[in-house]
Amino acid sequence: MEKVIVIGSGFAGLSTAAFLAKAGYKVKILEKNTTTGGRARVFKAKGYTFDMGPSWYWMPEIFENFFNEFNHCTDDFYKLIQLDPGFKIVFRNKDMDIPSNWDEICQVFDNHEKNGSDKLKLFMKDAEEKYNIGLEFLYNSPGLSITELFRKNIIKNINKLEILTTYRQHIKKYFTNSYLINILEFPVLFLGTAANNTPALYSLMAYSGIKQGTFYPIGGFNEVIKAMEKICQKHGVEIATNQEVQKINITNNKVTSVTTINKIIKTDLLIGTADYAHIEEKLLEKKYRNYSDSSWKSKKFSPSALIFYLGVNKKIEKLDHHTLFFDEDIQKHTEEIYENPRWPSKPLFYTCCPSKSDPNVAPDGKENLFILIPIAAGLEDSETIREGYFNRIIRRLETYCEQNIKENIEYKKSYCINDFKEDYNAYKGNAYGLANTLLQTANLKPKIINKKIKNMYYSGQLTVPGPGVPPSIISGQLVAEHIIRNKKKH
Numbered sequence: 224m225e226k227v228i229v230i231g232s233g234f235a236g237l238s239t240a241a242f243l244a245k246a247g248y249k250v251k252i253l254e255k256n257t258t259t260g261g262r263a264r265v266f267k268a269k270g271y272t273f274d275m276g277p278s279w280y281w282m283p284e285i286f287e288n289f290f291n292e293f294n295h296c297t298d299d300f301y302k303l304i305q306l307d308p309g310f311k312i313v314f315r316n317k318d319m320d321i322p323s324n325w326d327e328i329c330q331v332f333d334n335h336e337k338n339g340s341d342k343l344k345l346f347m348k349d350a351e352e353k354y355n356i357g358l359e360f361l362y363n364s365p366g367l368s369i370t371e372l373f374r375k376n377i378i379k380n381i382n383k384l385e386i387l388t389t390y391r392q393h394i395k396k397y398f399t400n401s402y403l404i405n406i407l408e409f410p411v412l413f414l415g416t417a418a419n420n421t422p423a424l425y426s427l428m429a430y431s432g433i434k435q436g437t438f439y440p441i442g443g444f445n446e447v448i449k450a451m452e453k454i455c456q457k458h459g460v461e462i463a464t465n466q467e468v469q470k471i472n473i474t475n476n477k478v479t480s481v482t483t484i485n486k487i488i489k490t491d492l493l494i495g496t497a498d499y500a501h502i503e504e505k506l507l508e509k510k511y512r513n514y515s516d517s518s519w520k521s522k523k524f525s526p527s528a529l530i531f532y533l534g535v536n537k538k539i540e541k542l543d544h545h546t547l548f549f550d551e552d553i554q555k556h557t558e559e560i561y562e563n564p565r566w567p568s569k570p571l572f573y574t575c576c577p578s579k580s581d582p583n584v585a586p587d588g589k590e591n592l593f594i595l596i597p598i599a600a601g602l603e604d605s606e607t608i609r610e611g612y613f614n615r616i617i618r619r620l621e622t623y624c625e626q627n628i629k630e631n632i633e634y635k636k637s638y639c640i641n642d643f644k645e646d647y648n649a650y651k652g653n654a655y656g657l658a659n660t661l662l663q664t665a666n667l668k669p670k671i672i673n674k675k676i677k678n679m680y681y682s683g684q685l686t687v688p689g690p691g692v693p694p695s696i697i698s699g700q701l702v703a704e705h706i707i708r709n710k711k712k713h
């Protein structure tokens with residue numbers, strides 16, 4: 224039985240391990256941290272359960288597809304609910320709820336623009352087509368051959384994909400109202416790039432987040448990690464935590480073993496799902512790397528984040544499960560992330576309050592509150608900077624909520640660039656990998672194969688299909704399928 228080592232136990236690591244184990248490989252996952260899940264880890268403190276990373280459960284069929292591959296469904300492991308409203312956006316002059324019901328969403332658009340709902344229906348019809356073509360593409364494109372881009376379905380629909388149109392130009396073909404434009408731009412902004420630098424294809428994100436809706440697994444996002452771990456265990460995958468890989472050992476252009484903090488472990492195949500740049504720069508000798516240091520420096524990274532995990536000993540009435548604070552200049556904050564990286568002068572921020580929907584994540588009568596400010600990757604990070612932003616954001620929250628909050632915080636932990644580096648070996652402390660620009664899409668993403676080492680592969684949010692939980696799950700599957708297809712070659 225061929226032995227496989229997978230570095231990392233995030234979504235990509237668990238996904239690839241499960242598929243390979245099902246195909247008969249003997250798989251071992253090595254994870255540096257004490258707990259599994261990577262960026263989707265969880266921690267408990269003072270009766271609160273905090274998801275550390277993802278909170279938006281979009282593209283539900285990708286989760287379902289994963290479990291179906293193992294003759295299961297999500298219901299076997301966790302209960303999924305649809306949030307209503309899906310989310311709320313706080314603008315300077317008004318709040319807008321995005322309901323779960325389609326007719327009510329249409330009403331919101333009619334209230335803001337003449338024929339708003341008709342335009343929205345056309346926009347979403349187009350986005351749904353992009354979504355369906357996009358999904359088929361994601362599942363079938365390991366990014367290794369240009370022929371992947373010339374499949375019948377892609378060629379036939381090339382105009383529909385609007386590859387050379389930016390997402391903002393695309394939205395403006397339909398809408399003029401700035402609130403509606405902001406609502407439709409948000410899905411790409413928080414997870415990747417500014418709308419004026421993202422291909423129109425990514426309207427598929429708006430289709431998922433607004434038309435399909437926003438979901439939540441009761442117990443928290445980490446329930447998905449637990450479920451995937453169960454699938455792995457059922458297929459015999461061994462998961463070793465506290466096992467940071469420090470070196471990849473190579474003989475005759477083949478990985479023979481890895482050196483961890485306390486062992487040398489032999490293997491026939493290696494899949495690195497930790498941050499791609501870390502694997503290349505820290506674990507491989509220079510001559511075996513796919514990309515040079517300068518190539519990593521020139522890439523455009525998605526935002527990092529300043530996060531606060533708060534336990535609040537009372538209810539906060541005006542917050543929803545997901546509330547986006549777009550009450551400052553969106554353009555300015557976007558520029559301060561991408562064009563002119565610096566700490567934001569007037570930050571937008573996002574709050575997630577899962578205790579609104581789930582009694583499991585906070586003690587009775589209390590609130591589990593996660594605050595996230597998107598920031599450029601690679602900024603200087605210090606306690607003083609974090610605390611300065613904390614005070615400003617809490618003041619804004621208190622004003623908006625018309626309630627004291629700061630004096631009711633009974634648990635507080637901050638998390639930022641230095642933690643992303645320390646915990647995940649994240650290049651420049653990135654949170655979500657590479658930005659979804661045209662030049663970093665599909666075949667232009669870092670490759671899943673090592674070009675110089677026959678039996679080494681990469682998976683995860685820095686390679687195809689890209690950042691986010693659903694793409695990371697697909698990434699693991701793509702690599703496993705590639706290995707299984709090419710079994711005799713390594």
Ligand SMILES: Cc1cc2nc3c(=O)[nH]c(=O)nc-3n(C[C@H](O)[C@H](O)[C@H](O)COP(=O)(O)OP(=O)(O)OC[C@H]3O[C@@H](n4cnc5c(N)ncnc54)[C@H](O)[C@@H]3O)c2cc1C
Binds near residue numbers: 262
């Ligand atoms: C704050 C935040 C919010 C997010 N929100 C959302 C959201 O709402 N919805 C969504 O879909 N996505 C969201 N994302 C993105 C999503 O979480 C990621 O795209 C996804 O979890 C990445 O999974 P991965 O397996 O590629 O990487 P990771 O989760 O980073 O897994 C890599 C693993 O490798 C381990 N590792 C690193 N170096 C080594 C080493 N040398 N040896 C052994 N192990 C090592 C790390 O510890 C880690 O466990 C969010 C991310 C963050 C950070």
